[in-house]
C-alpha cells in the first residue's frame with residue numbers, strides 16, 4: 001500500500017520536477033555599434049547561462065523568406081566580425097541555450113501581410129525560414145508582427161499552423177529538434193480582440209511573449225507607469241487595464257494556456273514631466289513626455305536601466321517604490337521616470353510563478369547593466385553584472401533548486417532498516433525521473449509535495 005501511495009506521489013512530483021521558466025532575452029544587433037563604448041554589447045559579453053533563450057533582433061522578411069538585415073549579421077563591419085557565428089558560440093558553452101531569429105518589429109511588419117496571405121505563400125515562407133535557420137544555426141523563429149489588424153487575424157493563425165506543420169515534418173525526417181516558434185504580441189484589449197486568433201496561435205506556437213510595456217508614453221498625454229504589475233487603487237476604466245496583470249489575464253481568458261505565456265519586462269524607463277515633490281501623487285497629471293536624453297541610447301524620453309542607475313548614484317535622482325503598481329520610479333526636479341529595477345523584476349517573476357505562467361522576456365540585453373559598472377555604489381563593491389536578468393534567473397531557479405535539495409538523502413539515524421531500503425529504491429526512482437524530466441513547464445508547488453513525502457516517509 002505504501003508503495004502505491006509513493007508511486008502516486010512520485011507521479012505528482014514528476015509533473016513539476018520539470019517546472020522550468022523560460023528567460024527570453026532580446027539581443028539587438030545595432031547595440032554592437034553604439035557610439036559610446038560603454039553602451040555597446042557584444043555577443044561575447046553575454047554569459048552563456050544568463051538566459052534560456054536569446055532572440056536575435058532582427059532579420060527582415062522579404063521575397064517570402066528571412067534575410068539578414070544588418071551588414072554585420074554575416075559580414076565584417078566597422079571592425080567587428082560577423083555576429084551570427086559569434087552568438088552561436090554561446091551554445092558551445094551552454095548546449096541547452098536556444099538562439100532564435102526574430103523578424104518584423106516596429107515599423108518593419110508590412111511584409112507579414114503578404115507572407116500570410118495565401119496557403120502557398122505561407123508554405124513557401126515556412127520552408128525558406130526553416131532553411132535559413134538550419135543554415136545559420138538558429139533554433140527557431142520569432143514573429144514580431146506589430147500589429148496584425150482584424151483583416152489579418154485568420155491568416156496569422158494559419159501562418160503559424162503551417163510553420164508548425166513544416167517544422168514538425170522536417171524534425172521527424174531529419175531527427176533534429178523541431179524549430180521553436182515564438183511570438184511577440186500586443187498587450188492591449190483592442191489589439192488582442194482584433195488581431196489575434198488566440199486559441200489557434202497558442203496551440204501552434206511554443207511561446208507567446210506579451211509586450212507588457214510601453215503602456216504609457218507620448219500617446220497617453222499623462223503621467224503614468226509604462227510597465228506596472230498591478231493597477232492602482234482608484235484607477236477606473238481604461239486606466240485600470242494598463243498593467244501587466246490585466247494583459248496576462250486578457251490572454252488567458254482569450255484561451256491561451258498559461259504555461260505558454262511570458263510577461264514582457266522592459267530594460268528601460270519612460271520619462272515624463274511632472275510637478276510637485278511627491279512622484280507617487282503625479283499619476284494622471286496632464287504631462288508631456290520628458291525630453292531627457294543621454295549619450296548612451298540617444299533617445300528622447302527613454303533611458304536604459306543602467307543610465308537610471310547611474311543617475312540615481314551620481315545625478316541626484318531618487319528612487320521611489322509604488323506599492324500598488326509594485327514598481328519603481330526615479331524622480332528629480334520634475335523628471336518622472338517609470339522603470340523596472342531588480343526589485344520589481346523579482347516581484348514580476350514571483351507573479352509568473354504564482355500564476356503558473358511560462359516565464360519572462362526582457363527587451364533587451366544591452367539595456368541591463370552588462371558590466372555592472374553603472375550600478376556599482378563604490379569602487380570597493382563587487383561588480384554585479386546584468387542585475388535585472390540575474391534577478392529573473394534567481395527567482396525562477398529557486399524552485400528548481402529547492403526541488404533538488406529536497407531529494408538529497410534523508411538523515412538515516414532516525415530511520416529503521418526497512419525505511420532505509422525503501423528510501424534507496426525511492427532515490428533511484430527519483431534519479432531516473434530527473435533524467436527523464438522533460439522541458440514541459442507544468443506548475444505545482446514542488447516543495448510542498450516533497451515535504452509531504454518526507455513526512456510520510458518518516459512515518460513509515
Ligand SMILES: *[C@@H]1O[C@H](CO)[C@@H](O)[C@H](O)[C@H]1NC(C)=O
Pocket residue numbers: 230231245246249
Ligand atoms: C489581476 O487581474 C485579474 C483579472 O483582470 C483580476 O481579477 C485580479 O484582481 C488582478 N489582481 C490584482 C492583484 O490586481
Ligand SMILES: *[C@@H]1O[C@H](CO)[C@@H](O)[C@H](O)[C@H]1NC(C)=O
Pocket residue numbers: 416417
Ligand atoms: C539492520 O540490518 C542489519 C542486517 O541486515 C542488522 O545487522 C542491523 O542490526 C539492523 N539495524 C536495525 C536498526 O534494525
